[in-house]
Amino acid sequence: MQDIPETRASLVLRIRDPNDQQAWNEFVRLYQPVVYRVARSRGLQEADSMDLVQTVFVAIAGSIGKWSPRDERTRFRNWLLRVAKNATLNALTRRPQAQVAEAADLLDEVAAPDPQSETLIELEYRRQLFIRASEMVRGDFTEDTWRAFELTAVEGFSSEAAAQELGKSIGTIYAARSRIIKRLSEAVHNLEEQYK
Amino acid sequence: MNSCNCELRNAKAYLEGELSPVQEREYLELLDSCPGCREHLEMVAVGDQDIGDFRRFLASGSRTDFHAFNSQDLPADESGKNAADLPFLVQQIVDSLQPTDSPDSMGRIDNFEIKGVVGSGAMGVVLKAKDASLDRIVALKVMTPSLAASGTARSRFEREAKAAAAVHHPNVVAIHGVQTAAKLPYLVMPYLKGNSLHRRVQTQGPLSVPEVLRVGSQIAAGLAAAHRQGVVHRDIKPSNIMLDDGVEAAIITDFGLARIVDEATMTRTGVISGTPEFMSPEQARGELTDSQSDLFSLGSLLYMLCTGYPPFRAETSFGVLRRITDDTPKPIRQLNPEIPTWLCTIVEELQQKDPQDRPSAAEAQSTLEACLAHVYQPEQALLPERFREVSPRSRPVNFRFVLLGTIAMIATLTLFALAFLNEGNDDSSTKSKHSPTGLMPTTIEAEGSQDRVYKTMKLSFPDEKKRGKLIVDINRGFIDVKTHKSPEVIVEVLYPPKAKNRTQPGALPQQFSPSYDLYRKKESNSIKIDTYNQDYPLNLRIKVPEMVDLDLDNYLDGYLRVEGVSGKIRANSQHSDITLKNISGSAEGSSYNGHIVVSFRTLAVDARLDFESYNGSIDVSLPENASLTTAIYAGRGTFGSIFELTAPSPDDMELSWLRELSKTEYSVGLINGGGIPLRIECAKGKVSLRKSKGH
Structure with a gap:
């Protein structure tokens, strides 16, 4: 999994608080593999999965302006997590009809109920917590x-x-x-x- | 354990790093000799962590990407199997792959480089593969190890697959090859892009009449070709029909295969693994079946294409089977009045309980084709003769237009009447009543903060834009948004705030700036409110005349209250309660965790009601004189269980969820009343639907 530079670049513009930037960077590192693996698990090809990761993160980055920056860090992270989950679900359910849908659209609606993708996201998120933790303590x-x-x-x-x-x-x-x-x-x- | 005390505190001290080097050495020696101490150490270290998680999440095999499965292939959930178990099956098969030199390949089966997992079902896993010898992409259907262990299943698989391979027809999936000597037998098929028919209905609802006829005649054509070869499918259902990308040809998959699973498991456990909803009565009774069985299933499939629901629904698989053998499905036109009578007749003929009474596949094909031609060209192609007398004003297309026209007219009249009522009732709209084009620039009036009303803002939208943006800075509290017939929106911010579900009651949080984007769409005169800040409760109370579209996705708590909509309302939230009060028209609402309470003042003629809640409750009150013919419940659950609707008596509209179902989609339950489709979805909680006492 390589990083996606565009996401980071657009992000720096939006997040002024260095603490939030740090939180974002950590979040990207944690969650990108989750989205990627969920996409792969849903049968997407490598390249399509990368696209989906990119779309999701561009969408999240785009919505960061709507987050009030004056709140505690933990809340920002929680917000990121929930927005990311929704965006991932939306991105998955909208494929392939709306593959080129605007990234911002992914945040617009209640995610289409898709229990299996949700389960997968939860599972892959949990897996990622373990992987990340083992990287940290190893x-x-x-x-x-x-x-x-x-x-x-x-x-x-x-x-x-x-x-x-x-x-x-x-x-x-x-x-x-x-x-x-x-x-x-x-x-x-x-x-x-x-x-x- | 002889001389050892096996003290827990040793383990704790060791893990906390509190032992001196000498103590630590002693403790390690103790561990070598004393299994009890080892157990203690393990117990303390593991704590309430699930030890299996390390293996589950960190094993190199588990970190690869082989967890794909397809919703439509999942067996019904009665088995208690849950989605999370499935990757194991996939993993089992992936583990059995032969090694490969190709870097972008997961492994190899004979000459096939495996590129990915397409899906998994009861019978096996479908893999995407590259046929190295022919350089083409194919799909391999690989039998599950448990099934492959059964000799009967293997030989059935071989026999059925070879028979199916002999059928060559554009509407039947081709079988390139069958390999039964392998450890896990597999089939080689073309790799089809596109969705299954099941998914299509799931995502887009019932098909249009021409589509039903087109798909139906194609399936019938495929069946006719197979039946000519003596091949029976035995499991015709929407998830076994693929709609090929682009050309939209319906392609029948899994000829003769899927029920092998049942026959293997039923003999062992007496349990059916897949959905029995499309079975024929003779299958349901476990009798011998012939090709006429497929025709019954085709009838049930067409029923679902017309209505969006399978014809026989019940709480359990066995309930479904009993209904298939004993009951007649609810008339299609009660569920979808747009379906012409003659199409209902076609479905009924296919669903005859006695196989001899059903048409053959070839007959069904020609009937459906003739009707399709008629729908496209009513003048040139007449309906088959026997349908002509059934409906004197038989042209389905024209009939539909007339019907829609009438509904539209009534709806318009209703809207006018209601708009008038609304004006009469609502004195706050008087100011703007005479200026429907009152194109004031945006104004904001602030009133001195009294006990409750802190600020009143009036917002008008210039005509050319019909769009305005309102940014409100408030401390936590209510926001009351009212709009009226005029293009004016009044927003009231009430103060002081209510502390709700906060750890420090009454404590005022820092200021925040939710932004509400209120605008009217030119055509629909609707108002859309997008809210993003989720960190504080947001309480919205809205009065709008025509249409409102609300999304409260990110709010953790708070509530949404809407009053007096006379057009159409759609309200969605993740966590907020939704109250729609005194409305008249159509309403849709969904909340993942909130409760939904809806009361109608009047029901529009073509009202559509559609509510979902995943963890909350739904409570719908209808006007005293409202008559509902049909209510359909469809439940989709995310985390919790689904509760099922009882069939009530028409007089008593009190309904309640009775039974917990499992996680997968489910639909059941009907009530009688007067022509208005009602869809209520609930995963967990209760739903009640009753006549209200009026307002």
Whole structure:
């Protein structure tokens, strides 16, 4: 997933508060893959998915002027999250008839009810929280510690197998995996809170 | 665990990093020797997190993009299967792919490079693939592993697929190849762009008469070709008909295949996996079926194209089956008066309970084609003779125009009358009554803040633009928007604000600037209000004479109240309650989380009522003398469950949701009354519809 420069450029014009800019940048990083994966899951091709991501984010960026900048950061993020979800749903349901619909249109209406896309968006959002959290905490652990976590918690190997694979004692495997699980859970929770 | 106390606090201290290096070393040794301590550690670390989430979300397989599924292919939800489970099925199949060298490919099946997942259904997953040997894009329908494990299903699949492959017809999907020796048997078909007929009806509602005839005659033609070869489809339904992009040809897919699933699962569990709504009575009874079964299903399909709803609806699959065998569907014209009688007759003939009484596919095809020709050229092509006496003023097209014309006239008269009433009732409009072209420039009057009314603003729109923009700076509170017959809008901002659902009651938030874009469309004289700030409650109360279009998408709370609309109102909100009071005309409203309360003063002749709420309740009051013939309930749920409407007696209009249904679309329930379609949708909560005591 590459970034989409146009979105960022138009954004800088709209967001004057540096804190909001920061929030936006983080949001883009978090949510673009969500929109992309949802689009792909809905059967769109790579290029079409990228287009859809772009349309959605241009729409959100375009609506930022309507957000009152004087409120707390968390509220801005929550607003972003909800607008993005709506825009994604609209973009998905309007395809392909209105593929060239104005980006701003995506924010106009109550999103067409599309339970499966909604479920997908929720799922992919949650997945992204985990991915983002693991990117954030990974640097704090050694390669072996992380591997112990991955082998057992992610790849489903038994602790014994992981101990053998890594040449560690079983207690070490448990210790490593538990520390990471705790950190990751906290990180996911914190990310989630930011958007509430 | 012998000598160990397995204290939880050790685990906590370790995870919090509170142990000294020595203690930590000791604790790690303890972990090596004591399973109890390991369990404690795990328990503390995991907390209330779902441990499975790490695997679910971080596993490399799960991060790829293989979660596609198609709504129309989903089985009905009685099975308790939910959408989130489906990617697993897709994943299973994707996991079984052979490795590939091609970088933009997900994997390989024999000579096919897999490019993506098109959808998944009960029988299998449809993959988009490139046929390497012929360099063309195809669709592969791959059997699910669970089904592939059944020998009977495999051999049925082989037999049916080979038979279907022998049918060559533009309205039947071609089968390029069948591979049954593979671990997962699959079919090779052309990759069709476009939507299914199901999706078409879902998104656009009933089709027009010519479209019904066109699609119907094409399906009949495809069936006729198949039946000539002795191939029976067994699962004709809108989701199995594709409308090819561009040419809009109806193409029948899944010949003989879909019901293999039922036969495999029914024998095991006695449960039907797919929707039985389009089954024939003989299928419903589990009897042997022949090609005439497809004709009944075609009848049910045409019924749905005409009305937007399948003919037999009930709370459960078994209820549907019973209705198919025992009941006659509600007359089409009660649901859609635009359908000519002769078309209803065609559908009824197809839906005869006795297979022998139904026309053959070829007969149906020629009837539908003749009618289609008639609709296009009423003078040159007469209706088939037997339909001519049925309706003396038989030209459907002309009849329709007459009918519409009459309705339009009555509606216009009604509007005039109501507009007059409105003026009489509403003294605040007197000022502008005599200046319908009162083209004042925009004025804003501020009144001293008294107890409640803080500011009154009057806004007029210059005639040439008929559009104005009003920006109101307020603290939290009400905004009361009133418009009148004249092009004038009065906005009142009331003060002090009401603290509603706030953590600090009464605390005034910082100022904010919602902007309301009020304008009148030239043609419709409508008012549209767009609001964006969602952070404070917005309470709108609006009085408008003709048409209003409101969107409160982003508001978290607050409410929307509209009074006295005599034309058409559409009100949507995500979280706000909507109250439409004393209105006369048509109304549509949707709220995801809010409650909807609507009371009509009078119902227009052609009123359309359409309400949806996903988590709230809907309460509709009709005028005392209103007569409703038909009410259709269609529920679509997002998060919650759908409740179903009971069939009430015509005298008692009290309705209530009775039963929880599952997440997928569902429609059921009728009430009797007087010609006005009513659609109410609710996912969770209750709906009541009653006659009001009048106003």
